[in-house]
Amino acid sequence: MACFERASPALKEILLKLYRTEKPMEIDHHLYEFGSVEYHVQSSASDPHDTYLSIATPLLSQGVLPSHGLSHYTVEMIKGICSDVLEIVEPAREGYQLTLRLDLAKIPQGKDGAKVIAQISSVQAVILSSQLKEMLQNVNSQDTSQGMYKPIKLVYHPREPFFVIRQPQKITAVFPMRFRENSDVIIATAFFQELMDVGSSEAWAKAPPCTWSPIPPPELRGELFEDLSTNGGFVSFDIFSHHVEGKQLDKTVWSLLNFYAYVKYHVKCTRGFIQRRMKNRLESLVEVLQNASMEEEVHIQKVEGCRYVRKLVSLSRSKVLNRRCHFTKKIRSPIKIHGFSRFRQQWLTMPKFSLTKYTKLD
Secondary structure (H helix, E strand, C coil): CCCCCCCCHHHHHHHHHHHHCCCCCCEEEEEEECCCEEEEEEEECCEEEEEEEEEECCCCCCCCCCCCCCCHHHHHHHHCCCCCCEEECCCCCCCCCEEEEEEHHHCCCCHHHHHHHHHHHCHHHHHHHHHHHHHHCCCCCCCCCCCCCCCEEEECCCCCEEEEEEECCEEEEEEECCCCCHHHHHHHHHHHHHHHHHHCCHHHCCCCCEEEECCCCHHHCCCCHHHHCCCCCEEEEEECHHHCCCCHHHHHHHHHHCHHHHHHHHHHHHHHHHHHHHHHHHHHHHHHHHHHHHHHHHHHHHHHHHHHHHHHHHHHHHHHHHHHHHHHHHHHCCCCCCCHHHHHHHHCCCCCCCCCCCCCCC
16 A cells, blocks of 8 residues: 555454454564554453553654653543443553553454454554644644744654644645655656646645745754755645644544655656566567567578579579580580491592593584
C-alpha cells in the first residue's frame, strides 16, 4: 500500500491467533515497527481470559503534549475503540506509555470479531492521530499569546520531521523533503510542481492549497539548520476550518501523517515505470538492430551467391571454349590411315595428257 496501514499487520496476526485458538496459549512477544514503535503481547495459560498489550511509541511533539504520558484526549480516543473488550491499566508497565488488558472472550465470532481485532491493532495509529487532532482543532483560536506563530516540530520518524504552524484562521503544515538519490529529487520536484498546478484548479478548490519552494518558508526562520537542510525543497499545506470539521478531521490528519509515505511510494513507482520503459525501449532497439544485421547477412549471402554463380558460369564458359578449341585442333590435325598412301598413289593419281598443236582451217 502507498501508506502505512492503521492496523499493525504483525500485532493483528498474533491477536487473531489468540482469538481463534481453542486451547489457552502461553505467549510473550516483543514486536518492533517503523517509527520506533514497540509492542509487548503477554498471554498466560493459567489466565486465558486476559491478554496484556503494552505499547511504547514516541510522542509527535515534546513541547506541546505531556511528556509523562498520553493526554486525556488521547486516552478517551483509545477507550472509544472497543470499551467492552479493552481496559486501560494504570499505571502502564515500565518502559511503555500504555498498557491494555484485553478480554478476547467478549469479542463476537465471525467477521465482526475480525473487525474488532483490526480496531485493537490500530491503537498506535489512534495515538498518533489524536495528538495531531488536538493541534488542528484549534484552527479558529484567537489566542494572541507569545509563541502563537512558533512552529511545532512533529517527529513520526527521526529522519522525517514536519512542522505545524498556527496562524490566524488557518494552520500551515510544512514538510522538508529529503531524498538519497539525485534521480528521486528530479522525480519528486516534477511531482510537487504538478501537485501545485492540480491543487490550484477549480476541480480541487476544496482541497488544502499546496505550495512548494526550494528554500524554507519564512515561518521556519530560526529553526535548526539540520532540520532545514534538504535537497527536495519544502512542501506546505494550508489547512482551514472546513478541513477539520466532522469526518474531514480524520481524513486530513491521516493524509498529513502519510504524506512522506505517499511521496516515497509515488517516486518509487515512477522510477520503476521509467526503468521498465527504458528496458522495453532498449529491447525494441536491439531487436531492430538484430533484424537489420540479419537482413544484411542475407543480402551479403545473396550477393556472394550471385558472384559464385557468375564465377561458375564464367568458368564453365571458358571450359567449353577450351574444349571446343581443343576439339577443333584435334580435327584439323592429319589423320593417318594405314595403306592410304598406296591407295592414293594407285587410284588418285591425275592422268597425264600430251599437248597437241592444232591449225586453224580457213
